[in-house]
Amino acid sequence: MSGLDKFSEKVTRRVARATSRRSLLTLIGGALTGAAVIPVLPVSRAQAQGHGHGGGGDPIAPQPTGNPQDPGDQTQCDYWRYCAIDGFLCSCCGGTASSCPPGTEMSPITWIGTCHNPADNRAYIISYNDCCGKSSCGRCLCNRNERDRPMVRPQANNDINWCLGTESAIYNCSTAVILGVALDQQ
Amino acid sequence: MKWLAASALIVATGTAVVTPAWSGNEAIPGVENAARARQNWILSCQGCHRADATGTPQTTPTMAGFVARFLEVPGGREYLVQVPGVATAALSDADLAEVVNWSLVRFDAANLPADFKPYTPVEVGRLRLKPLRAEAMTIRAGMIARMAQDDNGNRNRGGFR
Numbered sequence: 213m214s215g216l217d218k219f220s221e222k223v224t225r226r227v228a229r230a231t232s233r234r235s236l237l238t239l240i241g242g243a244l245t246g247a248a249v250i251p252v253l254p255v256s257r258a259q260a261q262g263h264g265h266g267g268g269g270d271p272i273a274p275q276p277t278g279n280p281q282d283p284g285d286q287t288q289c290d291y292w293r294y295c296a297i298d299g300f301l302c303s304c305c306g307g308t309a310s311s312c313p314p315g316t317e318m319s320p321i322t323w324i325g326t327c328h329n330p331a332d333n334r335a336y337i338i339s340y341n342d343c344c345g346k347s348s349c350g351r352c353l354c355n356r357n358e359r360d361r362p363m364v365r366p367q368a369n370n371d372i373n374w375c376l377g378t379e380s381a382i383y384n385c386s387t388a389v390i391l392g393v394a395l396d397q398q
Numbered sequence: 399m400k401w402l403a404a405s406a407l408i409v410a411t412g413t414a415v416v417t418p419a420w421s422g423n424e425a426i427p428g429v430e431n432a433a434r435a436r437q438n439w440i441l442s443c444q445g446c447h448r449a450d451a452t453g454t455p456q457t458t459p460t461m462a463g464f465v466a467r468f469l470e471v472p473g474g475r476e477y478l479v480q481v482p483g484v485a486t487a488a489l490s491d492a493d494l495a496e497v498v499n500w501s502l503v504r505f506d507a508a509n510l511p512a513d514f515k516p517y518t519p520v521e522v523g524r525l526r527l528k529p530l531r532a533e534a535m536t537i538r539a540g541m542i543a544r545m546a547q548d549d550n551g552n553r554n555r556g557g558f559r
Binding site for chain 1: 433434437440441442444445446448454457458483486488
């Protein structure tokens with residue numbers, strides 16, 4: 213035990229002779245500051261964001277309608293009105309499920325289908341109006357394609373750029389506007 | 399072209415005053431179920447023609463206040479079914495006949511000839527077997543020229559409406 217004591221004393225005295233107390237404070241202070249700076253580095257931020265183009269970007273707060281007749285989160289691809297959508301959800305791009313983000317124009321030419329509303333088990337007629345005039349939003353890509361038809365039936369194909377009849381043909385994002393309740397199947 | 403637009407306007411306004419426009423309640427000949435016809439219009443036509451059938455000049459000519467005029471000229475009745483969007487619509491012959499009869503009254507009751515006979519499913523089924531393709535534009539232009547000619551003749555005789 214005394215050997216260990218002597219060894220510690222020798223080492224401590226050598227360190228004390230060779231260094232000043234100020235340099236020790238500098239060292240500790242530097243380490244503390246350095247550690248605090250690491251999470252602020254840009255490398256760290258890029259990693260935390262994750263996902264690339266079309267994957268998301270910053271997390272988007274849920275946008276429930278608050279209406280029990282219109283269940284679900286309008287920023288999620290599984291929201292019932294998006295049953296045949298193909299594009300970026302306007303809800304994630306500064307607009308809503310039925311309105312365009314500021315600075316874009318809603319296309320009057322659309323493709324129209326029906327979606328089943330789980331709240332009342334009825335089919336609703338949905339118009340997928342594209343928002344046009346700004347480059348692709350890039351958030352919340354959603355591609356569901358229920359009853360989507362090939363290009364030879366352009367009126368029922370959602371791979372087409374439906375930015376027609378607008379000032380600009382540049383696609384930004386897609387909405388899902390309710391036009392009405394579909395008739396019950398005969 | 400200006401005179402054509404002007405005369406079309408006179409026809410539209412003139413007849414709107416004389417003939418009461420379709421009010422939306424009375425039965426339409428050849429339309430068994432108006433709600434179904436409207437739904438088929440929304441699902442199969444409205445996307446391009448727009449809800450009020452005004453269309454887009456570059457791609458989809460206007461139907462509102464004009465479409466029934468095709469019935470005045472030779473070949474017009476056939477054209478309205480053989481035009482690609484109608485002939486190839488994903489609807490049965492019966493539903494297609496219904497939606498065509500419905501849209502003529504809904505969007506252009508004023509120009510509908512008094513002796514108009516509604517399309518039947520059989521007639522539509524026969525006509526849509528020979529759909530027009532790229533030539534549709536030329537045929538349409540020819541019929542529009544014929545309408546203009548007729549308008550001109552009527553005006554010269556002083557018997558125009």
